[in-house]
Amino acid sequence: MFSPTSKITTAQATIIIINYMLAAGVLTLPRTVTEQTQSPDGWISVLLGGVLAVIAGMIIAKLSQQYPKETFYEYSRHIVGKWLGHLISIVFITYFLALGAFEVRVMSEIVDFFLLEGTPSWAIIMTVLWIGLYSITQGLDPIARLFEMIFPITVIIFLTIALMSLGIFEINNLRPVLGDGIMPVLRGVKTTNLSFTCSEIMFILVAFMKKPKNAVKAVVIGTGVVTSFYMITMIMVIGALSVEGVVTRTWPGLDLMRSFEIPGLIFERFESFLLVIWIMQLFATFIITFYAASLGVSQVFKKKPLSCMFGLLPVIYILSCMPKNENDVFILGDTVSHIALYIFGALPILLLVISKWRKRGEK
């Protein structure tokens, strides 16, 4: 079932990219970016971050297209040899595990704080892990179908609640545009990469696509959709809470929803809606990382996929329990995103060059 027999369409690939990308960032991005920019121009940073993510994704997609029907774990040996290939694969696996653990932990933090105060976090994390395991055992196709259901719900709810917060929106909070020049914006770009770590999924996804040549298209559309989501979030949150306010809030995205009530509608409050779609998105990101890590272990060590999944379950659990408090959680997130920046920013170009060079040599 791990051999790329179950194929996904281009649309499914796009949706997987979107769901993989949309994650913890919706709630924290306005703060992390604004902390760096100290100006209302964070949304431009997000836009630039999106462009960079597209470029990175395109490079990885191009690389993967060179080796049809093979995931990175398989084709890396063709480029850098067996041992180095294994080593890089293990780095990737570790990265996916860390990212998955981070998403699970953030979810448990939020659920514990805002929804189920008093429920032990192991109970929340366990539930997520087991359901995650259940949803990935049958390979990528069922995951894609699950995502196809999650995606429209996310879009509709997100756009509706974003629109509702217009009541407390103040345009002056977003002005002046580029009042401090372009430098703060560029500083902000750096911090957007946790939210835009998505392109690495193309190392694996392309092998499963019915039409691998559409990989770039999937990257562009997927990243475009996510970028606009994040830009809307940035603009609405800063418009409501102002630059000075945003930087002091742990979860500004959620605070936006807690900042207004609309009496007279069936529902007065909308934070639970945001939490619903957001938990779905975190779950989506988690199962993709879980799947990518299991796939890696299985292909590198030639083990049965199912045993890899069961084997990684406790690893993710322990990793997710490691941060002692909220600050540690965010440090984990920052570390993961910095590692991502280096290994997925620089490495693919290098690999692509080597690969082209080798192929030319073969001819």
Place this chain on the structure above:
Amino acid sequence: CWSSREIEDLGLTFAIAIDKGKETNTEKELKEEGGSYPKKDNITLTYQFVNEKAAGAGTSGGGGSGQGAQKAYINISETGDSLQQIGSEVALRRDREVFSPHLKVVVMSEDVLHTFPIDEMLDQFFRDNEIRLSCLVLSAKGEARDALQLKENGEIPAFRLIGLGENEHKVSRILPPMTLAKLIGKLHSGSSFLLQNVVAANGAVKYSGAAVINGKSKKMIGTLNEYETEGITWIRGEGKGGVVKSHDKKSQQTLAYDINKIKSRIQPIVKGKDISFHVDIESEGDLVENWNTKEALDTQFIDRLETTIENEVKKIVGQVLKKIQHDYKADVAGFDESFRLTYPHLWKRVKNNWDDTFSKADITYSVNVTITHFGTVKTQ
């Protein structure tokens, strides 16, 4: 479920009043019986709970029970030095614990605002996961807990306080709602700001004027009265409605102008090191009351009325400007914002001492009023 709590066991809190520490009689008696713990009596919190017995029996009428119809709310005061601890102490006195996700309004007494920085006082509210940021913050003259009293039965004072804020289209003496969400930004930007003030007497409440909070000390430094608050509305151009009353110069008769639209533009002018402002106010509205029934409603007469209204608005604006510039030295009228938007680079240099800069700036203003309709009285 671990965290489930029956709604019957929760005390829904709609309002909290914060006063300087002064124990109530009940508290004193409890203390005499030994019911206390180590604390400083800095602040007194008054929680307003919904009275579930009265709220359930809304239509029963007649008042069959001994003490007649009940109030729809119960206020409980508790004194201490930590807001969170005071809240948990209430749980020792009431079988229903404090449950504040439905908290609508926080009222702080002027005394508290004078003594404690508002950001320290509200930290627990900002940090808490139960309290929503949509909660409104008000200041109160005298005891804040008095604003949580109503003479009428069947109504909850918290909702009255919220409802008053929604009358912006009728009166220009209401400030835009300052919710916790909006307060966060204000407190961290270091700019001075206003809190809507309420006054209470004999179970009646009224929105009246505003408390001026200094951006640096975060403490209250003075008040604006209703008239001056209206001036702030004119300068900011944020009014949605309201009335300007004046007297016709020639006939000395009362006339009233109903505001439909206020537009204002604060224009910062920088010349060398000098910073000055020009405020350009434009308004459109209707003539709704005119006691001068002798004169014909011709263009000449309308012009005269417009000038009269303009002068009145100038008087209002002038008075509040004098007060905030010279008495309080605090920019609460949004001059900082227009300066920040026009001169973003210069702003970085002046923002730390903005209130000082503002108090020395020359401010000129012009008012242009247009009367568009004259009501249903055609000729006089």
